[in-house]
Amino acid sequence: MATVDLRDVRKVYPGGVEAVKGVSIAIPDKALCVLVGPSGCGKSTLLRMIAGLETISAGSVSIDGRVVNAIGPAERDIAMVFQNYALYPHMKVYDNMAYGLRNRGKAKDEIDRRVRETAEILELGHLLERRPRELSGGQRQRVAMGRAIVRNPKVFLFDEPLSNLDAKLRGQMRVEIKNLQRSLGVTSVYVTHDQLEAMTLADVLVVMNAGQVEQLGNPLDIYEKPASTFVASFIGAPPMNLLKLTRGSNEFAFANGAHVAVAAPAGAAILGFRPEDAEAVPGDQAPQAGLALPAVVEAVEPVGSESFLYCSAAGSRIIVRVPGRATATPGDKLRIGAKSEKLHWFDEAGKRVG
Amino acid sequence: MIGSSPLRRVIAHLLLVVGILIVVFPIYYTFVASTHSLQTILRPPLPLLPGDRFIENYSTALFGGVGRIGGVPVSTLLINTTVMALGIAIGKIVISILSAYAIVFFRFPLRMTFFWLIFITLMLPVEVRILPTYKVMVDLGLIDTYAGLIVPIIASATATLLFRQFFLTIPGELVEAARVDGAGPFRFFKDILLPLSRTNIAALFVILFIYGWTQYLWPLLVTNRNDMNTIVIALRKMISFADADTEWHLVMVTSMLAIVPPIVVVLLMQRWFVKGLVETEK
Numbered sequence: 001m002a003t004v005d006l007r008d009v010r011k012v013y014p015g016g017v018e019a020v021k022g023v024s025i026a027i028p029d030k031a032l033c034v035l036v037g038p039s040g041c042g043k044s045t046l047l048r049m050i051a052g053l054e055t056i057s058a059g060s061v062s063i064d065g066r067v068v069n070a071i072g073p074a075e076r077d078i079a080m081v082f083q084n085y086a087l088y089p090h091m092k093v094y095d096n097m098a099y100g101l102r103n104r105g106k107a108k109d110e111i112d113r114r115v116r117e118t119a120e121i122l123e124l125g126h127l128l129e130r131r132p133r134e135l136s137g138g139q140r141q142r143v144a145m146g147r148a149i150v151r152n153p154k155v156f157l158f159d160e161p162l163s164n165l166d167a168k169l170r171g172q173m174r175v176e177i178k179n180l181q182r183s184l185g186v187t188s189v190y191v192t193h194d195q196l197e198a199m200t201l202a203d204v205l206v207v208m209n210a211g212q213v214e215q216l217g218n219p220l221d222i223y224e225k226p227a228s229t230f231v232a233s234f235i236g237a238p239p240m241n242l243l244k245l246t247r248g249s250n251e252f253a254f255a256n257g258a259h260v261a262v263a264a265p266a267g268a269a270i271l272g273f274r275p276e277d278a279e280a281v282p283g284d285q286a287p288q289a290g291l292a293l294p295a296v297v298e299a300v301e302p303v304g305s306e307s308f309l310y311c312s313a314a315g316s317r318i319i320v321r322v323p324g325r326a327t328a329t330p331g332d333k334l335r336i337g338a339k340s341e342k343l344h345w346f347d348e349a350g351k352r353v354g
Numbered sequence: 355m356i357g358s359s360p361l362r363r364v365i366a367h368l369l370l371v372v373g374i375l376i377v378v379f380p381i382y383y384t385f386v387a388s389t390h391s392l393q394t395i396l397r398p399p400l401p402l403l404p405g406d407r408f409i410e411n412y413s414t415a416l417f418g419g420v421g422r423i424g425g426v427p428v429s430t431l432l433i434n435t436t437v438m439a440l441g442i443a444i445g446k447i448v449i450s451i452l453s454a455y456a457i458v459f460f461r462f463p464l465r466m467t468f469f470w471l472i473f474i475t476l477m478l479p480v481e482v483r484i485l486p487t488y489k490v491m492v493d494l495g496l497i498d499t500y501a502g503l504i505v506p507i508i509a510s511a512t513a514t515l516l517f518r519q520f521f522l523t524i525p526g527e528l529v530e531a532a533r534v535d536g537a538g539p540f541r542f543f544k545d546i547l548l549p550l551s552r553t554n555i556a557a558l559f560v561i562l563f564i565y566g567w568t569q570y571l572w573p574l575l576v577t578n579r580n581d582m583n584t585i586v587i588a589l590r591k592m593i594s595f596a597d598a599d600t601e602w603h604l605v606m607v608t609s610m611l612a613i614v615p616p617i618v619v620v621l622l623m624q625r626w627f628v629k630g631l632v633e634t635e636k
Contacts, residue, residue, distance in 0.1 A: 053530050074536035086527035090549040099545070100535035147535075 002064035002077075002154035002187050003029050004050065009059035011045050011211075019045045021211040022059065027204060032181050032188045034219075036198035037208035038234070044159060046208075047191045051157050052076050064154055074103075079148035080157040084164065085140045087132040093119075093143050094128040097150045118150040121180070138169045145177070149184065156181065156188040162197065174200060195235050199223065207231050229350035232272050238308060238319045240344065241278070243271045265354035268345035275321040277342035280309055283333035291343065293318070297332045311336060381613070388412070388606035395602045407603070415607040423588045424580030428608050431585040434500075435567060436615060438584055441504035442566030443559050450510045451551065454517035455543055459529065469518075476511040480572065488575055498582045503573055507566075513558055520554050521547070556626035564616050585612045 004027040011020040020042040027033040035043040048054040050061055052073035060067050068076050079100075087096050094115055101111045119125045122142045132140055141161065148156055158177070162170045178201055181188050192198055198205055198219065205219040207230075215227040219235075226232035232240040245268070264271075273291070283294065295313030307326035311318045313336055320336055328334060345353045387395055390405035419425035456462075457469050487506045496502030524547075532542045573584045583591070589608050594600045 051530075051534065053533065073530075073534045078534065080531070080534045082527045082531060084525065084527050086525065086531035088528070088531075088546055090546075090552075099537070103536035103541060147531075 003027060003062075004033070004155055004187055004189065005060075005062040005065075006046070006050070007060045007062075009046065009049060009061060010057045011042070011049060011054060012057040019211055020049070023208075023211075023213055024059075025204075025206055025213065025216060027187060027189065030185045030187055031203040032178070032190060032201055033204040033206060034190045034192060034198045034202035035206045035208055036192055036195060036202075036234070037214075039193060041208040042211040043191045043193075043208050047157055047159055047189055050155070050189060051078055051080050077154040078157055079151045079153040079155075080159065081144045081148050081161045083160040085132070085144040087140060087143055087147070089132050091131070092128065093124060093130050093132070093135070093146075096132065096143055097146050100147065100151050114150050114152075118146045121149065122146050137165055138173065141165060141169075141173060145180070149180070154187065156186050158188065158190040158192075160192055161190075162192070163194070170197075177201065195237060199235065205235075207234060209234075225352070226272075226344065227352050229270060229272065229346050232344060232346070236274055238275050238321075240272045240274050241316070241318045242346075243314055243316050243318075245269060245271055265345050267347045268353045269348045270346040270350065272344035272346060273338040273342055275308065275319040278318070278320040278336055278338045280311070280320045280322060280328065280334045280336050283335055285335065291336070291338045291340070293336045295334050295336045297328045297330050297334060299330055300326050300328060302326060309334070384606050384609050388603060388610050390603060392601060392603045395606075411603050411607050412611075415604045415611070423583065423591050426580045426583065426588070428585070428588075428604075428611055430581055431583055431588045431608075432611060432615070434503075434582060435584040435586070435612075437500050438503045438569065438573065439563050439566035439615070441500065442507055442569070443562035445504060445508035446510040446513050446562050447555055447558055449508060450513035451517050451548075451555070453514050454521055455547065457514075458518055458521040459539075459542075472511050472514050475509070476515075480507065484571065484575065491576055496576075498577055498579045502576045503582075503584075506576075507569070507572060510562070513562070516558065517551065517554065520551060524550065553626055553629060556623050560620055560623045563619050567616050 004025075006023055006025045009020055009023045010018065012018050023042075023046060025033065035046060037043045045054060049056050050063075052068065052071060056069050060069055062068065063076055063078070073080075088099065091099065097115045097118060098111050101114065106114075115128070116125070119128055122145060124139070124142055124146055127135060127139060127143070132143065135143065141164075144161065161177070162173050165173060174197055177190075190197075190201055192201075198207075200219075202219045204216065205222050206216045207214045207222065209230050215222050215231045222231060223235055226235060226240070229242055233242065245264075271291075280295075293313045295311035295318060297309055297311050298317075299310040301308040301310065302325065306324065307322050309320045309322060309326060309328055311320060311334060318336060322328075347353050383400070386402065386404050387400060388411055389408040390401070391407055394400070394405060415428045417427050417429060419427045423431075453472065457465060457472075491497055491502050491506065494502075496505070528546070529542070532546055537545060568586060569584065570586050570590075573587050577583055577587065585608065589605065589612060592600065592605050592608065
């Protein structure tokens with residue numbers, strides 16, 4: 001129904017703090033764009049600028065081809081789901097959902113029809129006469145979604161909507177949001193600091209850091225080819241192993257003097273590989289992979305379906321994922337390997353090389 | 355409970371009963387005196403049981419007019435005082451909720467200056483500004499009017515601060531949700547802020563009504579005509595230095611009548627207090 005176009009958007013707060021430093025994102029129609037990043041990276045500020053709750057210092061925000069910089073939040077035809085739901089505590093669920101429609105002067109029977117339809121979709125029908133304090137966290141979350149859906153806006157904005165729910169409910173709601181967004185076909189912007197949410201929900205994933213876009217694209221592309229060490233350590237859990245290297249002649253020497261014979265692209269200074277791409281073999285054997293680092297197991301974290309070995313190697317902490325139950329115990333000597341095509345290389349500044 | 359043993363409970367209840375007696379007895383005695391004739395009151399000891407002149411005394415006071423206050427019936431006084439107390443309570447609430455709304459939710463130049471201006475008036479007792487205020491009232495021709503009784507004491511720094519503190523606890527997200535929902539400043543105030551402030555308003559109303567009801571100095575200055583007096587002023591006027599000049603039975607009736615409206619207000623509003631305590635809406 002609408003595209004969202006950000007062009008070189010900046011936010012400078014009074015006092016000179018620059019929260020968003022020139023962000024350009026083009027969100028196609030019907031896409032779900034996730035802004036992810038650590039707290040203070042400017043992702044929420046950016047969302048609030050799209051919503052019209054923050055002024056835009058420079059650049060332009062367009063919704064459906066119309067520049068909305070100077071337009072108030074009510075006229076932008078957006079709906080927002082807040083982190084703490086922001087339900088009106090004195091109103092029944094029905095009125096919470098109907099409020100925005102009433103303010104837009106819709107006819108009573110139309111409001112009633114739309115509220116009931118939306119309640120049907122979200123399975124809120126039996127809760128319409130309740131007040132927010134009589135609902136559980138998950139139900140409140142649904143009402144907050146309902147309040148957004150009922151308006152049938154051009155764009156949905158989600159501001160960390162699942163962060164107040166427990167883990168199980170979060171997983172459920174994540175799937176539900178994705179399905180709803182897809183079936184309603186409404187362009188959405190979703191802010192989260194949770195990389196799992198980001199990976200699973202996004203059509204377009206935007207990784208932000210310090211007010212700038214670090215990487216933008218398809219989530220799996222970003223996972224497979226992180227553009228920087230920041231993205232590499234932020235996307236994926238546990239994070240990518242990153243090892244600082246000092247350049248030898250035809251091989252890399254680690255800071256502690258260990259040597260690895262691996263063909264590295266020019267300019268590479270940091271080696272990265274994901275825990276799930278690594279393999280661990282007993283110390284006296286050689287791994288088949290292109291990399292073979294001697295390491296000592298420090299801790300073992302069994303998760304059930306898999307286990308994580310926390311090892312120290314070449315003066316760094318390395319995490320290795322092994323399927324099922326781990327046979328290694330703390331103190332064991334291992335060799336850690338990774339296939340050469342699974343290695344990521346970054347330069348001194350942390351930018352991807354090759 | 356404080357104690358589990360029966361003895362402790364007996365002592366606790368005894369203390370409570372004594373406390374209640376100390377508070378209630380003077381009121382009961384006033385009521386007893388209001389049902390006897392002047393002669394009975396003046397001839398001690400006063401009986402401890404109500405007399406037979408309840409209807410006579412109360413109807414005389416309410417509708418007949420009392421000599422020492424210019425033949426004005428107490429019903430007129432009650433109406434005057436009710437109008438004044440309601441005017442002060444409602445006026446103070448309206449003005450302070452609006453100013454708190456402006457100070458908390460709007461960004462305008464000199465916002466904090468205005469806030470501090472309101473704040474420092476807290477340190478200025480009514481007595482300090484009473485002469486200039488009186489002069490203003492005379493110049494405006496508001497002596498002996500309800501407006502003259504109410505308007506000068508209608509501004510309230512305390513209530514403004516109270517509402518301000520409450521408004522500050524309203525989460526920013528709620529304000530933003532309302533903005534996204536297309537509620538302008540007036541709608542937000544009417545649909546969200548007012549309903550959320552209900553219990554605060556109820557509590558303030560009780561306090562301010564009683565404050566208005568018991569005003570003494572200002573009504574004394576600003577009313578000259580007997581039929582504009584408030585009940586507290588009239589009560590004072592009814593008492594003469596010579597016992598024989600004072601119609602004690604009517605004084606007692608007036609005293610009883612003077613405490614009824616505040617009690618009614620407290621009783622009616624009590625429900626709201628409890629409600630406000632039970633539901634923590636935010």
